[in-house]
Amino acid sequence: MSKILVTGACGLVGTGLVAALRARGHEVSGLDLRAESGERGDTRRPADVARAVAGADGVVHLAAVSRVVWGERDPDRCWATNVTGTRNVLEACAAAPSGPWVLFASSREVYGQPAALPATEDAPLAPVNIYGRSKVAGEELMAAYRVRGVRTAVVRLANVYGSTADHADRVVPAFARAAGAGLELRVDGPENTFDFTHLDDAVEGLGRLVALLDAGADGLPPIHLLPGRPVTLGELARLAVGLAGTRAPLRFAPPRNYDVSRFYGDPSRSARLLGGWVAEVPLRVGVARLIEEFRGLEVAS
Numbered sequence: 557m558s559k560i561l562v563t564g565a566c567g568l569v570g571t572g573l574v575a576a577l578r579a580r581g582h583e584v585s586g587l588d589l590r591a592e593s594g595e596r597g598d599t600r601r602p603a604d605v606a607r608a609v610a611g612a613d614g615v616v617h618l619a620a621v622s623r624v625v626w627g628e629r630d631p632d633r634c635w636a637t638n639v640t641g642t643r644n645v646l647e648a649c650a651a652a653p654s655g656p657w658v659l660f661a662s663s664r665e666v667y668g669q670p671a672a673l674p675a676t677e678d679a680p681l682a683p684v685n686i687y688g689r690s691k692v693a694g695e696e697l698m699a700a701y702r703v704r705g706v707r708t709a710v711v712r713l714a715n716v717y718g719s720t721a722d723h724a725d726r727v728v729p730a731f732a733r734a735a736g737a738g739l740e741l742r743v744d745g746p747e748n749t750f751d752f753t754h755l756d757d758a759v760e761g762l763g764r765l766v767a768l769l770d771a772g773a774d775g776l777p778p779i780h781l782l783p784g785r786p787v788t789l790g791e792l793a794r795l796a797v798g799l800a801g802t803r804a805p806l807r808f809a810p811p812r813n814y815d816v817s818r819f820y821g822d823p824s825r826s827a828r829l830l831g832g833w834v835a836e837v838p839l840r841v842g843v844a845r846l847i848e849e850f851r852g853l854e855v856a857s
Contacts, residue, residue, distance in 0.1 A: 557581040558770050561608050561656070563599055563645065564618030566590040568722045569661065569713070572759040573616060580763065585612070587619065599641030602648070609648040612656045614769055616762065617645050620690075623723065624665065627687035628814050638690035639697070646701040646708075657707035657769045659762070660698050662691045662778070664714040664819050673786070674822040677712065677778045685814045695778070707774050711765060714782040714821060718755030718842055720849045727789065728752060732846035735796035735804045737854070745811025746790030751783050751820040754837035764830040779826050783835035786820040792839075799844045 560577055564570045565586025577584045586595040587608040597604030599619045609615060620638045621627055627634035642660065649656045665688035666681045683689045698708040717728035724730060734741045761781040768776065787795075790808070797804045811817055826833050 557583065558613035559583040559585070559611060560766065561585050561587060561612040561615045562618060563587045563608070563615065564620060565595065567618060567622065568719055568755065569716055569758055569762070570618045571721070572719070572755050573618070573762050576759045576763050577766065582766075599644055600636050602644045605644045605648045606651070609645070609652050609656060611654055612652070613654060614657045614659070614766065615645060615649060616659045616661070616766065617642060618661045620661070621687065624685050624687045624814060625812075627685060627690065631686045634686050634690055638687070639693045642694040642697050646697055646706060650701060650704055650706050657709070658698065658701070659709045659711060659765055659769060660694055662695055662710050662712045663688065664712055664780075664782070664821060665816065666692050666695065666712065667819065669816050670819060673818065674784050674820050676822045677780055677825055684816060707769065709765060709769060709773075709776040710778040711762065712778055712780050712821075713753065713758060714780065714819070715750050715752045716755055716758045717752055718837075718846065720846065720853055727792070728843065729846060729850075731793055731796040732843055733850045735793075735800035735802060736847040736850050738800075738802040738804045740805045740807050741793045741796065742807050742809060743789050743793050744809045745815065745817060746788060746793070746808045747817075748789045748811055748815065749786045749818045749820065750789075751785050752787065752792075752839055752842070753782050753835055754842040756837055757781070757783070757835040761826060761830055761833050764833055768830075776829070777825070779829060780821045780823055781826055781833075781835075782821045782823055784821055784823045785839070787839060792843075795840065796843055796847065799840065800847050
């Protein structure tokens with residue numbers, strides 16, 4: 557099996573993907589600011605990237621400032637990580653004798669507020685925040701280096717959830733933790749509408765993309781990994797409280813002015829190109845799992 561580098565290997569998606577790829581027999585290495593000493597590194601430093609890329613057959617590039625709110629708070633760091641870091645990865649791959657392919661994790665934020673829903677991958681790219689603009693720039697780099705001979709692919713992720721180790725203020729784990737403990741759920745923009753992708757489904761889709769690239773696939777179009785089933789944040793909050801069986805109160809607040817208010821996508825391209833991939837974990841099941849896992853952590857502590 558192939559040797560694969562995963563940047564951002566210690567993040568939510570990276571942790572799940574590394575385990576899944578190793579289970580499939582791949583030799584997997586990581587690059588992450590939070591990694592143990594052997595795999596610690598920063599994609600903003602070309603030397604770190606070149607060292608990590610050496611000998612790899614492929615790179616799954618997940619490393620990023622991955623939150624819209626973090627990008628708003630520190631736009632320079634967001635751009636340096638998401639754009640300069642991506643350029644460093646591509647430059648290292650272009651120079652590497654092993655000729656690795658690059659799979660870039662983009663985001664539904666590249667569309668901004670789509671004019672039509674569900675959005676297809678051909679919808680115009682019109683980001684409304686610095687994070688979304690940085691992901692568009694990353695996609696543009698993928699296209700430019702494809703012309704230079706690097707095999708590249710783009711996957712657009714949407715609201716991945718499914719681990720208690722996720723950032724505490726991401727909406728699904730935040731709601732699951734608070735609902736399970738009977739604490740207040742703050743809902744910024746209760747009518748805001750999205751689809752949510754369980755980590756297991758995202759990892760399965762990424763694994764299928766890795767297999768395609770390993771088999772020599774070239775010229776792949778951007779691909780969504782999402783369920784295409786919309787839910788409002790208000791509905792999500794009520795679902796969490798109902799599954800938890802508590803009386804956790806809801807506090808509704810206005811939406812943040814840099815957030816997209818409505819997005820859900822069309823998953824038909826991923827089903828067609830990835831051997832019938834579909835999102836299999838229903839939101840109700842995924843949220844229920846998280847609630848129980850958070851409760852288990854409380855008992856253990």
